[in-house]
Amino acid sequence: MKKIYFILFSICLSIYSFAQQGLNSAASGASEAMSLKTANLSLNIDPYGVMDRDGKASSLRYTDIGGSPFLLDEWKLATIFDIGNKKIGQVKVKYNTNADQIHYLDPQEKELVADKSIIKKVVIQNDDNTTTTIEKGFIGTKNNLAPYQFVEVLNDGKIQLLKQYINHVVQKDSLFGTIKVNKFSPFSIYYIKAENSVVLLKKLDQEEIFNLLPNKEFISNYTSKNKKLRSEKDFINFINNYNKL
Secondary structure, three states: OHHHHHHHHHHHHHHHHHHHHHHHHHHHHHHHHHHHHHOOOEEOOOOOEEEOOOOOEEEEEHHHEEOOOEOOOOOEEEEEEEOOOOEEEEEEEEEEOOOOEEEEEOOOOOEEEEOHHHEEEEEEEOOOOOEEEEEOOOOOOOOOOOOOOOEEEOOOOOEEEEEEEEEEEEEEEOOOOOOEEEEEEEEEEEEEEEOOEEEEOOOOOHHHHHHHOOOHHHHHHHHHHOOOOOOHHHHHHHHHHHOOO
């Protein structure tokens, strides 16, 4: 009988501990979201009204436009870092590639738009346990990348491949050409960052990148042992190997 009581006590204790962990986790999540509010992260703008990359408002709503303004339509947990690279919160986010803004959910699940002027980077957790890093503040370029614009940082190290997402609103004829319809038209461009130099790539091209890197001996050895770089993953692997020098 004592053994039965001990087993029942152990089960109850386990259930209580699990419940406490869940409550602590929920409280932590709410606290993280509240810290963003304390940091004055949100902007007083309508998250459903369309804005361009320079903050100019449109008369359109996102419901008036076909396609999606977001890099990913699902809400993803992300860690947000301020300009000093200090963590200021962990919340669910979506990256708006049309307005170049970060949308997030507050503790009441209300959708808000973050004030990007106080953000350095956003590290998004993916379902496959990888992360996507959206960051701004890259300078030293004579091209069209401005320090206030977000890019995806595709790899760590001295040499980095950066990917900028563009998503314009375009007008097209409807099926029978009777009316004009608005649709999002997404595309992306790449940059190579080396030291303080950020160079726009005409396209993700092997020869163009090789010409920008100084260690020709490594490049020659690498290309003699590997197939031609074609996919984004190929270029990331190459740059990661280059950074090991």
